[in-house]
Amino acid sequence: MYAGPVQDLIDELGRLPGVGPKSAQRIAFHLLKLPKDDALRLASVITEVKERISFCRRCFNVCEGEECELCLDTRRDPTLVCVVEEPRDIVAVEKTQEFKGRYHVLQGAISPIEGIGPEQLRVKELLARMDAEGIAEVILCTNPNIEGEATAMYLARLLKPLGVKVTRIASGLPVGGDLEYADELTLGRALEGRREVEA
Ligand SMILES: [Zn+2]
Numbered sequence: 006m007y008a009g010p011v012q013d014l015i016d017e018l019g020r021l022p023g024v025g026p027k028s029a030q031r032i033a034f035h036l037l038k039l040p041k042d043d044a045l046r047l048a049s050v051i052t053e054v055k056e057r058i059s060f061c062r063r064c065f066n067v068c069e070g071e072e073c074e075l076c077l078d079t080r081r082d083p084t085l086v087c088v089v090e091e092p093r094d095i096v097a098v099e100k101t102q103e104f105k106g107r108y109h110v111l112q113g114a115i116s117p118i119e120g121i122g123p124e125q126l127r128v129k130e131l132l133a134r135m136d137a138e139g140i141a142e143v144i145l146c147t148n149p150n151i152e153g154e155a156t157a158m159y160l161a162r163l164l165k166p167l168g169v170k171v172t173r174i175a176s177g178l179p180v181g182g183d184l185e186y187a188d189e190l191t192l193g194r195a196l197e198g199r200r201e202v203e204a
Pocket of ligand 1: 064075
């Protein structure tokens, strides 16, 4: 519809999550109107983040270097692992100050509608950690919505036969919501009140 680079920009923006064609156009024209320095600053933080930040090779949290600060912290209990969907959920759990173990980021949740199955998630990597790190308890801290529950059930069925304790954060969190929107107190209580999963 537009000349080369403008259309390229609209196409790239349209690939971002939650950005439809209309929003992509609106953001593209906003960027075109911005002073050059402002627009280039955005371009340079994208470049910088892609050059310096990657995912922790152990837990898939965002990190600079090979392993994240949480995995490298020897004061944390390595036998207790909290499984979350995204790195931002780690921030939510850390804010509660209730958890002193390690994490594992799945990088998503099972969603048949979006075509996301266990093989698209970091499930194999979690299984590989179980024995290698002597993990004794896995807390399933996926979101309290359909995808999060399905993911927790799937993981429970996979992990229980390994003889580890598998727990799920207690209800009381707003159903259908995201962990990151839960307040610290509610999430802290949900962690404290976690129950062993029957499978
Ligand atoms: Zn890590």
